[in-house]
Amino acid sequence: MSTVHTESFDVVVVGSGIAGSSAAVAATREGARVALLEKRDTFGGSTALSAGMFWTAPDLDAYRRRVPLGDEALGRAVVEDYAECLRELRATGERVSDTPKTDIMTFGIGYSTDILAILAWCRAQVEAGGGVCRTGTAALRVLQNANGAVTGLLARAAQGRVRYEAPAVVLAGGGFQGARDELTRAMGPNADRLLLRSNPGSVGDGLRLARQAGAGGSTAMSTFYGHLIGAPVNSFEPKDFLPNSQYYSDHAVLVNLEGRRFVDETLGDEILNQVLLQQPQAGGVLVFDDHVRSTVGTDEPFPGLGVVDRYQVAVDNGALHAQADTLEDLVARTAAWGIDPAVLGQTLQDYVSAASDGGGFAGGHPVSARARAPRTGPFYALKVQPSITFTFGGVRVDDQARVLDPDGRPVPGLHAAGADIGGLSNHGYAGGLAPAYITGRRAGRSAARAASAEPRPRADVPAGV
Incomplete structure (x- = not known):
């Protein structure tokens, strides 16, 4: 049986786009030691391919008009946190435009950013807080105890399998637009004709991991951005x-x-x-x-x-x-x-x-x-x-980015953010980078608090897993 290397952290974040990066920084600021994991060879996911516009609805009424089928609790969270998060980005010292762009996607407001520099700043903050940022590390399974509480994450890296022991996990894998089977189930046979306008690594890892852990699905599964x-x-x-x-x-x-x-x-x-x-x-x-x-x-x-x-x-x-x-x-x-x-x-x-x-x-x-x-x-x-950049459906969460089971109860220690969550946008589009950063920030805070409330658990995983 192969050996599984074991490491201990407070919070493990899956995915290094703006949602995962924001979650990792937020958890670090709460005093957590964080492992930020990226399965591809470079950091950033689809965020690194974006235009860097940090935008969303200017107010809740505008959100309701543009996304009438959206999850209003999530929409409210994004609108309420936007100004504070914008100030947070400015405080990094990286470029954030002083002049707003209005009528984005016919209704939104936002600011141009140097998104690559912001992603690098996030990683620096995690490492300065004692955490690690790793590429080439693919999440295989969320580990749980007999009561269903998260105890860590099993991952695959170049050196073999790694068991990350942690009482909280954040899923921020970027959606399922690269998974043709998932797209066809959600959107019908024409999904095979969609042109992928995204990094190819977003193949529904967050959705798969959440389902395995007992998560419920969201609305908006047949809708997407592109x-x-x-x-x-x-x-x-x-x-x-x-x-x-x-x-x-x-x-x-x-x-x-x-x-x-x-x-x-x-x-x-x-x-x-x-x-x-x-x-x-x-x-x-x-x-x-x-x-x-x-x-x-x-x-x-x-x-x-x-x-x-x-x-x-x-x-x-x-x-x-x-x-x-x-x-x-x-x-x-x-x-x-x-x-x-x-x-x-x-x-x-x-x-x-x-x-x-x-x-x-x-x-x-x-x-x-x-x-x-x-x-x-x-x-x-x-x-x-048509093309697809990311999916609007995914994991069901509450407004604190805690993953919910099919009955609406939190899965202890499991959180999700960005394109891995579902229902914030639903046919109507409320933005990409800003909602991802905001929900990531909430997920990171929730995960750190969940971790601090529990003694660090151990997962009983056979060495050959």
């Missing part, structure tokens, strides 16, 4: 994620591969991205004019992303596209894509009429009063597909 991407793509590596995202789609007309509208486009790209998944072959076409391409189509949606012609980026990366001087000619050119020109032509005619009248309906779906009819040639058509 952006429309040109289709097809020749390359989709991390460097391609941000420039290929068609953030301006809320200013375009979006049709499915039958040439029909299916959503109010002004809801925002992250909503359109989700709704497109349910359309035939999860495929769509954006139709817009030169005014859109030369304004919002090239604008910098977030500070730091840069000004880029997103249509041209998609074209250069292999996306199916068309250009014409009139909408009629554009429709004719898309017929080669298998789209019925009569259907698409009528769809666009109805949209233009409704938008010109100040709103209404076209094809049975709302045309917002904010919608602008495409009227400035040349006109463009771009085939698009």
Whole structure:
């Protein structure tokens, strides 16, 4: 039987993105000795691939309007903690913008940050507090005693299996977007068509570990965050994620591969991205004019992303596209894509009429009063597909980030944060980095307090496990 190396800590954190990093710092500040574990070879998870925008809803009413199906207790926690957490980030000395960005994803408010520097600062704090930060360490199982209380974590590292004895564990693995089987169960067969816009290591480790420990599931399992991407793509590596995202789609007309509208486009790209998944072959076409391409189509949606012609980026990366001087000619050119020109032509005619009248309906779906009819040639058509950055469903937790069983009772010593928890966002999106940092901070504090309240337990695990 192989030997299992044993180490003792107060809190073990699984995942080194902003949720796990925040949890580790918060637990350290509470006096806990922390092990921050990352299964990949580099720290940061999908956070390290992000634009670094620390944003969420400006108030609880805005959260309710944008995420009517959201877990209000979690939404309240994020809104209430946001200002204090922003001050905390500024106190690190790393870059946090002085000027807010408003109307993020149509409604949010936030600040640009140097997120890589903040992640490094977090790790430095953990190590200064006597803790450790390790890559190449994959969590295998949460260890529990006969009463179900957490006693540690079994992990696999290059040197073999390690038993981390600790009375509290925080799960912050980043969601299950990389697990195709989980996606299909949650979202249906079109999930196989989702383009992964994330680090490939987020394969549902937190959800799996929590289930094994007796956790209950959350709402929002079929919803997710991502952006429309040109289709097809020749390359989709991390460097391609941000420039290929068609953030301006809320200013375009979006049709499915039958040439029909299916959503109010002004809801925002992250909503359109989700709704497109349910359309035939999860495929769509954006139709817009030169005014859109030369304004919002090239604008910098977030500070730091840069000004880029997103249509041209998609074209250069292999996306199916068309250009014409009139909408009629554009429709004719898309017929080669298998789209019925009569259907698409009528769809666009109805949209233009409704938008010109100040709103209404076209094809049975709302045309917002904010919608602008495409009227400035040349006109463009771009085939698009949905992508997934992280999932909105996951582990059920309370507002202190304690993991709950199916009956709503806390699993002693188990906590979760960030994209591993479910229900904070639910179709509507309340932000990524800020909610992850805030829920991580609550999880770290709760875990440290749970650890200090109990004598350090031992887990009875056979040496060959």
